[in-house]
Amino acid sequence: MSVPVIAGLGAAQPPSASQDELWEGFFSRHFTGTTRSLAERVFANSGVTRRQAAVNPLLEDVSDWPTERRMRRYQVEALPLGKEAVGRALTAAGLGACDIGLFIVCSCTGYATPGLDILLARDLGMAADTQRMFIGHMGCYAALPGLGAASDFVTARGRPALLLCAELTSLHIQPSSARVDTQQIVSHALFSDAAVAAVVVPGGRGYALREVTSVTDTSTADHMTWDVTDAGFRMGLSPKVPQVLSRHVRGLVDELLARHGVTNSDVDGWAVHPGGPRILNVVERELALPPQGLAASRATLDEHGNCSSPTVLLILDRLARSTPAARRVVMLAFGPGLTLYAALLDRQD
DSSP states (O other): OOOEEEEEEEEEOOOEEEHHHHIIIIIHHHSOHHHHHHHHHHHHTSSOSEEEOSSOTTTOOOTTOOHHHHHHHHHHHHHHHHHHHHHHHHHHHTOOGGGOSEEEEEESSOOOSSOHHHHHHHHHTOOTTOEEEEEESOGGGTHHHHHHHHHHHHHHHOSOEEEEEEEEGGGGOOOTTSOOOHHHHHHHHHBOEEEEEEEEEESSSEEEEEEEEEEEOGGGGGGEEEEEETTEEEEEEOTTHHHHHHHHHHHHHHHHHHHTTOOGGGOOEEEEOOSOHHHHHHHHHHTTOOTTTTHHHHHHHHHHOBOSTTHHHHHHHHHHHSSSOOSEEEEEEEETTTEEEEEEEEEEO
């Protein structure tokens, strides 16, 4: 039986702005009073230098838009980004859209029917019998269950699958008049927009997907939330999240690696979702990683911010393009639940 392999990755991002530009040109006025000085410190210590925004607050303030208007704009902006990412991934894999047996779309920042899965299948010329799956509201870890579903389909059917993660967090800046707390400040300081696609095929060259696994601590379900409000989607992010990760991440990774007869020292690529600098510091400490172990994750946070579900795929792409390319990779992502997802990959040449 052929092992499922990630044969092509493709990314697309809207124009970027520096963190300093975003602070000086918008957020320094968006936050007022005593909140402003706190927000300034959070922005300065976010680990982010540049971010991408389909709807740039320096040019267009969406903070007072109703949710309906934000959702209409989501369709306008997400469709071309998704098309670009998918096109690049298919080209990298040497396949056409008509070859795809399953098309999976992950997104938690916009909803509409017909959705991106249907509209992109139409515009790209996918076959009428292409199966589709939409994964919503899983947040930052959605790429990994998406890869798991793609892997299972490829193994069972022997046909290629395509995963697209597309997020437009820039549509969900909250009104300045809304209740402002540290959670909102952190969210507005970190999040960014991106679309990344991955083609999974039965065998061949690329990153073989050995296993996807997870653990969920439902006792901390209120630590990370994403609420639909009349003014877009509002993030809830408890400062206790790093503590929960510290309890679970080592066991999750050790058990995953043990099932495949390897240890931490055998892993030369770590694609860890950068939920923020504290998250990366906790993972680095708990896994006893070397100083450069999370360099790709920190560089991605620095250059792109936290793009939610596409972010771990951006990091994987960076590891694949590094010299030399990472041979064995562990992907880690975290989100509502609190849920931790992990995947083990190794490079096939």
